[in-house]
Amino acid sequence: MPSPAHFPMITSPHKLLRQYDLKPKKRLGQHFLVNPFTAKQIVDAAGIKSDDIVVEIGAGLGALTIPLSKRAKGVIAIEYDKGLAGALKNEIKKASIKNVDIWVGDALKFDYYSISKKYNKKIKILGNLPYYISAPLLFLLLENSSVLSDTTIMLQKEVVKRLTARPGCKDYGILTIVFNLFAKIETLLQLLPESFYPVPKVGSDVIKIIWEEEKILDKSREKRFIRLLKTAFSQRRKTIYNALRKEAIVPQAQLKAILADLSVFGMRPEQIEPTLYVEIYKKIEHFLA
16 A cells, blocks of 8 residues: 555644644634545545546635545535635645635535536535534435535544434434435444544545436425425424324315325334335325415
8 A cells, every 4th residue: 555655735723824824713613624545535535547537525725625635627616705715725826726716705606507517527526524414404405416526525423424324313304314215325434533624523434425317206395305304304393194284285185095005103203214205295296385
């Protein structure tokens, strides 16, 4: 195995932060990779090729940006923090890297579709997702999945548990169901807290999301399906019947008959398999228009 000395080196985040008079912002969930070998492992696991256009979410100080630039055709590095973005821009310039564009702003407001259209190809996503935007960003990527190639991201273990939970577990919920139906999740690497500075309280997993080409539901139905799930899980301690009945989505007699026919009438929302939610949706979707 090659030594870290053969990889594109990243400067110590401690040193760079001091150099640019910056400090990690806890409210933004900022944790920086400290080991160039780990960064190289992540880029390797993502399977980046020379013709890939990669959107990097949460570029930070460039731990992944720099090795990515050595592999991909182009990198669009998203960074919300203006101070970090300025530091990254300077580091990219010092390294004479020409194929990285820095986009300063919120990844939740980035136009993924336009980048795909610009390059006339699906784009790859790679990044380290802060905990506080993990769920909304995952749903946004799902909405844009038609223009995305496989997606490699770092998430706190708590979020990965929610993505991969089984029915009946406390972590099982909307995120689990949606990603079980519309994507496949592979865990590529497990990172200890010590892989980052500052050291977080929990470890992280690097996962690959492979988007399903054949969708169970088209885009408009997908949104209504998620609405149904939100209604169900807003009352997760109640039975699925009581959760849906309270929202008056479907006439009670019809709802009772539909749920009884699917053998889920007395179940709570977290006990129901993802595919059964699709069956529930198909039987009541005309009430959700």
